[in-house]
Structures are given as C-alpha cells and as structure tokens.
Amino acid sequence: MLLEIRPLQRDLNTLVFTDESGNPLSSAVLQRSWNGHTSKINGCEYVCLGVLKELVKKGSLPFYLKPYSTRHTFAIWAITQDVSPDKVAQWIGDKVETVLRYYCHPQVMEADCPDF
Incomplete structure (x- = not known):
C-alpha cells in the first residue's frame, strides 16, 4: 500500500503523509484520525469515530490500542x-x-x- 501512495518524485524530502494543507502530520491530526472527534457545523453535531475505534466497532480489531x-x-x-x-x-x-x-x-x- 505504501508503495502505491508514495510520491512519484524520488525526492527524499517529499512527504507521504500530510495534513489537508500538505504540511507534516502533527500529533493532533493523528489523535483526531485515530480516536475520532466531534464537530459542530451550522448547529449540527457530527461525530467521526476515528479509524481505530471504527475498526474495533466493526469487529475488525479485537481491542483498542493507543x-x-x-x-x-x-x-x-x-x-x-x-x-x-x-x-x-x-x-x-x-x-x-x-x-x-x-x-x-x-x-x-x-x-x-x-x-x-
């Protein structure tokens, strides 16, 4: 999978994983993706479980890990x-x-x- 998503350029400084703006991932971005988060937009609340919590909920992983x-x-x-x-x-x-x-x-x- 990593070979499929690697940048086409062979520049060692090119990042594979970035945030929405193309910046390096921060621990805050990782935590939100991992654990999930809640957002309010125009008065509506949206809940994103996060990758790991969603996999546990589906039964694809036996337990949650930090x-x-x-x-x-x-x-x-x-x-x-x-x-x-x-x-x-x-x-x-x-x-x-x-x-x-x-x-x-x-x-x-x-x-x-x-x-x-």
Missing part, C-alpha cells in the same frame, strides 16, 4: 530483527539509553515478534 502502541511494537520488532539500538532510537526519535532500557530486555530478545 497510538503509542504502534511505536512500541515497531521498536520491539526492529530490535528482534537485529537492528542496532542506535538506529532504532533514530527511527523512533528517542535516545539510545531509552531504547536499551525499554526495548532490549531479555524477554524481548527471546520472544518471537509476529509478522504483521
């Missing part, structure tokens, strides 16, 4: 695939010390991470 869960899952997956902690820290925007503390403990290294 956005942080995807970051945590990705970091653990990368560590179990032998990606170096400094590279994982760079990818998730964190410190190497934090990656070592929370994602490199023995239980993580011995566990099989599912292939999604």
